[in-house]
Amino acid sequence: MPATSPTIAPERSSQTTRKPYPNYKVIVLNDDFNTFQHVAECLMKYIPNMTSDRAWELTNQVHFEGQAIVWVGPQEQAELYQMQLSRAGLTMAPIEPA
Template sequence: MAIATVESSTITAPKVEKDRQTTRAPYPNYKIIVLDDDFNTFEHVAKCLITYIPKMTPEKAMELTHQVHFEGLAIVWIGPQEQAELYHEQLLRAGLTMAPLEPE
Protein backbone atom coordinates (compact mmCIF):
# COMPACT_ATOMS: atom_id res chain seq x y z
CA MET A 1 0.00 0.00 0.00
CA ALA A 2 1.45 3.28 -1.07
CA ILE A 3 1.22 6.22 1.27
CA ALA A 4 1.02 9.64 -0.30
CA THR A 5 3.30 12.14 1.23
CA VAL A 6 2.38 15.78 1.42
CA GLU A 7 5.12 18.25 1.79
CA SER A 8 4.23 21.11 4.02
CA SER A 9 4.65 24.54 2.62
CA THR A 10 4.35 27.85 4.30
CA ILE A 11 1.99 30.41 2.78
CA THR A 12 3.03 33.93 3.46
CA ALA A 13 0.84 36.99 3.24
CA PRO A 14 2.04 39.92 1.21
CA LYS A 15 4.14 42.33 3.18
CA VAL A 16 2.47 45.56 4.14
CA GLU A 17 4.77 48.50 4.41
CA LYS A 18 4.39 50.34 7.66
CA ASP A 19 5.47 53.63 6.09
CA ARG A 20 2.68 53.54 3.51
CA GLN A 21 1.23 56.99 3.09
CA THR A 22 -2.33 57.70 2.21
CA THR A 23 -2.59 59.94 -0.78
CA ARG A 24 -5.67 62.03 -1.07
CA ALA A 25 -6.90 63.09 -4.45
CA PRO A 26 -9.10 66.16 -4.59
CA TYR A 27 -12.62 65.77 -5.87
CA PRO A 28 -12.86 66.84 -9.51
CA ASN A 29 -14.47 70.11 -10.44
CA TYR A 30 -17.30 70.12 -12.96
CA LYS A 31 -17.90 72.45 -15.88
CA ILE A 32 -21.24 74.04 -16.67
CA ILE A 33 -21.45 74.61 -20.41
CA VAL A 34 -24.19 76.63 -22.12
CA LEU A 35 -24.80 75.80 -25.78
CA ASP A 36 -26.02 78.05 -28.57
CA ASP A 37 -29.58 77.64 -29.79
CA ASP A 38 -32.03 79.45 -32.07
CA PHE A 39 -34.64 80.44 -29.53
CA ASN A 40 -33.05 82.07 -26.44
CA THR A 41 -32.33 85.78 -26.69
CA PHE A 42 -29.10 87.40 -25.58
CA GLU A 43 -31.00 89.16 -22.80
CA HIS A 44 -32.54 85.93 -21.50
CA VAL A 45 -29.23 84.05 -21.46
CA ALA A 46 -27.43 86.91 -19.70
CA LYS A 47 -30.28 87.32 -17.19
CA CYS A 48 -30.20 83.58 -16.37
CA LEU A 49 -26.43 83.66 -15.85
CA ILE A 50 -26.74 86.64 -13.50
CA THR A 51 -29.63 85.03 -11.64
CA TYR A 52 -28.23 81.53 -11.13
CA ILE A 53 -24.43 81.74 -11.24
CA PRO A 54 -22.94 83.25 -8.06
CA LYS A 55 -20.88 86.42 -8.43
CA MET A 56 -21.80 86.75 -12.12
CA THR A 57 -21.57 90.38 -13.20
CA PRO A 58 -23.67 91.82 -16.02
CA GLU A 59 -20.49 92.47 -18.01
CA LYS A 60 -19.23 88.90 -17.63
CA ALA A 61 -22.71 87.52 -18.42
CA MET A 62 -22.83 89.46 -21.71
CA GLU A 63 -19.28 88.37 -22.56
CA LEU A 64 -20.22 84.72 -22.01
CA THR A 65 -23.50 85.16 -23.91
CA HIS A 66 -21.58 86.51 -26.91
CA GLN A 67 -19.18 83.56 -26.65
CA VAL A 68 -22.14 81.16 -26.68
CA HIS A 69 -23.55 82.87 -29.78
CA PHE A 70 -20.36 83.24 -31.80
CA GLU A 71 -18.42 80.12 -30.69
CA GLY A 72 -21.34 77.75 -30.08
CA LEU A 73 -20.72 77.27 -26.36
CA ALA A 74 -19.24 78.80 -23.25
CA ILE A 75 -18.07 77.40 -19.94
CA VAL A 76 -19.97 79.59 -17.51
CA TRP A 77 -18.91 78.06 -14.18
CA ILE A 78 -16.45 75.50 -12.80
CA GLY A 79 -16.63 74.07 -9.31
CA PRO A 80 -17.67 71.23 -7.01
CA GLN A 81 -20.10 68.65 -8.35
CA GLU A 82 -22.99 69.32 -5.97
CA GLN A 83 -23.10 73.04 -6.74
CA ALA A 84 -22.57 72.37 -10.44
CA GLU A 85 -25.58 70.05 -10.46
CA LEU A 86 -27.74 72.74 -8.85
CA TYR A 87 -26.70 75.56 -11.20
CA HIS A 88 -26.95 73.26 -14.24
CA GLU A 89 -30.50 72.24 -13.30
CA GLN A 90 -31.55 75.85 -12.67
CA LEU A 91 -30.24 77.00 -16.06
CA LEU A 92 -31.86 74.03 -17.77
CA ARG A 93 -35.23 74.79 -16.13
CA ALA A 94 -34.90 78.41 -17.24
CA GLY A 95 -34.84 77.13 -20.82
CA LEU A 96 -31.16 77.36 -21.70
CA THR A 97 -29.62 74.67 -23.88
CA MET A 98 -27.07 72.88 -21.74
CA ALA A 99 -24.29 70.38 -22.37
CA PRO A 100 -24.17 67.48 -19.89
CA LEU A 101 -22.07 68.13 -16.80
CA GLU A 102 -18.53 66.92 -17.23
CA PRO A 103 -15.52 66.78 -14.97
CA GLU A 104 -12.81 69.33 -15.59
Protein backbone atom coordinates in the same frame (compact mmCIF):
# COMPACT_ATOMS: atom_id res chain seq x y z
CA MET B 1 27.72 79.46 24.77
CA PRO B 2 25.53 76.32 24.49
CA ALA B 3 26.09 74.17 21.43
CA THR B 4 23.15 74.01 19.06
CA SER B 5 22.05 70.63 17.84
CA PRO B 6 21.27 70.21 14.15
CA THR B 7 17.64 70.64 13.14
CA ILE B 8 16.07 67.35 12.17
CA ALA B 9 13.03 67.40 9.94
CA PRO B 10 10.23 65.23 11.29
CA GLU B 11 9.56 62.09 9.29
CA ARG B 12 6.36 61.97 7.33
CA SER B 13 3.88 59.96 9.32
CA SER B 14 1.89 58.85 6.30
CA GLN B 15 2.41 58.76 2.59
CA THR B 16 -1.26 59.01 1.65
CA THR B 17 -2.16 62.03 -0.39
CA ARG B 18 -5.72 63.21 -0.51
CA LYS B 19 -7.00 63.74 -4.01
CA PRO B 20 -9.26 66.75 -4.34
CA TYR B 21 -12.76 66.16 -5.62
CA PRO B 22 -12.90 66.70 -9.36
CA ASN B 23 -14.44 69.89 -10.64
CA TYR B 24 -17.26 69.87 -13.15
CA LYS B 25 -18.07 72.27 -15.98
CA VAL B 26 -21.47 73.87 -16.54
CA ILE B 27 -21.80 74.52 -20.28
CA VAL B 28 -24.44 76.62 -22.04
CA LEU B 29 -25.06 75.76 -25.69
CA ASN B 30 -26.19 78.06 -28.47
CA ASP B 31 -29.77 77.76 -29.71
CA ASP B 32 -32.10 79.62 -32.03
CA PHE B 33 -34.67 80.79 -29.52
CA ASN B 34 -33.05 82.33 -26.42
CA THR B 35 -32.26 86.04 -26.63
CA PHE B 36 -28.92 87.49 -25.56
CA GLN B 37 -30.79 89.38 -22.82
CA HIS B 38 -32.40 86.21 -21.44
CA VAL B 39 -29.15 84.23 -21.41
CA ALA B 40 -27.23 87.05 -19.69
CA GLU B 41 -30.00 87.56 -17.10
CA CYS B 42 -30.12 83.83 -16.31
CA LEU B 43 -26.36 83.71 -15.82
CA MET B 44 -26.51 86.66 -13.43
CA LYS B 45 -29.47 85.15 -11.57
CA TYR B 46 -28.18 81.60 -11.09
CA ILE B 47 -24.38 81.69 -11.20
CA PRO B 48 -22.84 83.12 -7.99
CA ASN B 49 -20.82 86.33 -8.32
CA MET B 50 -21.64 86.65 -12.03
CA THR B 51 -21.14 90.24 -13.12
CA SER B 52 -23.08 91.84 -15.93
CA ASP B 53 -19.89 92.25 -17.99
CA ARG B 54 -18.92 88.60 -17.54
CA ALA B 55 -22.47 87.41 -18.31
CA TRP B 56 -22.50 89.34 -21.59
CA GLU B 57 -19.01 88.09 -22.46
CA LEU B 58 -20.16 84.48 -21.95
CA THR B 59 -23.41 85.11 -23.84
CA ASN B 60 -21.41 86.35 -26.82
CA GLN B 61 -19.15 83.29 -26.57
CA VAL B 62 -22.23 81.01 -26.61
CA HIS B 63 -23.52 82.80 -29.72
CA PHE B 64 -20.30 83.01 -31.70
CA GLU B 65 -18.54 79.79 -30.60
CA GLY B 66 -21.57 77.59 -30.01
CA GLN B 67 -21.02 77.10 -26.30
CA ALA B 68 -19.42 78.55 -23.18
CA ILE B 69 -18.29 77.15 -19.85
CA VAL B 70 -20.17 79.39 -17.42
CA TRP B 71 -19.08 77.81 -14.12
CA VAL B 72 -16.56 75.25 -12.84
CA GLY B 73 -16.65 73.68 -9.40
CA PRO B 74 -17.90 70.80 -7.23
CA GLN B 75 -20.34 68.33 -8.79
CA GLU B 76 -23.35 69.06 -6.56
CA GLN B 77 -23.26 72.79 -7.27
CA ALA B 78 -22.60 72.16 -10.97
CA GLU B 79 -25.69 69.93 -11.11
CA LEU B 80 -27.77 72.58 -9.35
CA TYR B 81 -26.70 75.43 -11.65
CA GLN B 82 -27.12 73.25 -14.73
CA MET B 83 -30.65 72.32 -13.63
CA GLN B 84 -31.61 75.91 -12.79
CA LEU B 85 -30.35 77.24 -16.12
CA SER B 86 -32.07 74.40 -17.97
CA ARG B 87 -35.38 75.10 -16.20
CA ALA B 88 -35.00 78.75 -17.17
CA GLY B 89 -35.02 77.61 -20.78
CA LEU B 90 -31.35 77.66 -21.67
CA THR B 91 -29.94 74.86 -23.80
CA MET B 92 -27.45 73.00 -21.63
CA ALA B 93 -24.78 70.38 -22.21
CA PRO B 94 -24.57 67.62 -19.59
CA ILE B 95 -22.12 68.56 -16.85
CA GLU B 96 -18.72 67.00 -17.40
CA PRO B 97 -15.47 66.71 -15.44
CA ALA B 98 -13.25 69.74 -15.84
